Amino acid sequence: MRTVFSFALGAAAGAAAARLLTPSNGRKAASAASTVASAASTQAHHSANAMKGAAHAVTPHRHEWMDDMTLADRVRSEIFRDHEAPKGGVSVDVQSGVAYLRGEVPDEQWVERFGKAARKVTGIDGVKNLLHTPGTPAPSA
Numbered sequence: 082m083r084t085v086f087s088f089a090l091g092a093a094a095g096a097a098a099a100r101l102l103t104p105s106n107g108r109k110a111a112s113a114a115s116t117v118a119s120a121a122s123t124q125a126h127h128s129a130n131a132m133k134g135a136a137h138a139v140t141p142h143r144h145e146w147m148d149d150m151t152l153a154d155r156v157r158s159e160i161f162r163d164h165e166a167p168k169g170g171v172s173v174d175v176q177s178g179v180a181y182l183r184g185e186v187p188d189e190q191w192v193e194r195f196g197k198a199a200r201k202v203t204g205i206d207g208v209k210n211l212l213h214t215p216g217t218p219a220p221s222a
Contacts, residue, residue, distance in 0.1 A: 082087070099180050128198045149176060149177070149178070150175075152178065152180070152202065152204050152205060153173050153174060153175040153180070155203075155204070155205075156203050157173050158181045159198045159199065159202050160173070160195045162198070166191070167186050167187055167194075170184040170185040170186065171185075171195065171212065172184050177206075178204065178206035178207070179205070179206055179207040179209060180205050180207070180209070180211050181197060181208075182195055182196065182198045182208065182209070182210050183212065183219070184212055184213075185213055185214065185219075186212050187214065188214075192210060192212045192213070192214065195210065196208055196212070
């Protein structure tokens with residue numbers, strides 16, 4: 082009895098396979114499988130990229146990728162944004178993420194403005210404001 086059942090099951094499986102694997106049905110099945118696989122792959126890539134974007138958005142960023150020269154350029158751009166800013170007597174240097182402002186400015190207001198503006202620059206970890214007004218000694222580093 083067991084052999085008859087096994088034979089019948091094998092014959093049914095063979096008939097089903099022959100029916101499904103005819104050239105036209107085989108192409109349809111392969112095409113459907115390919116479409117499903119492509120859609121699944123696209124969805125997987127989309128989900129992975131969405132997760133990477135979410136992780137990037139909540140990860141604190143450091144400025145290791147910005148060198149000190151780039152940071153100094155950014156500080157200069159920020160502090161000299163005002164067209165009336167006294168540019169001639171001010172130098173900007175950045176060392177290990179700390180901005181050093183040196184030179185002479187017309188009044189105390191510019192000393193404070195430049196220091197405040199330099200602190201706003203992304204990537205600057207600190208500001209050493211060594212600016213001074215005419216007739217006052219330069220602060221020591």
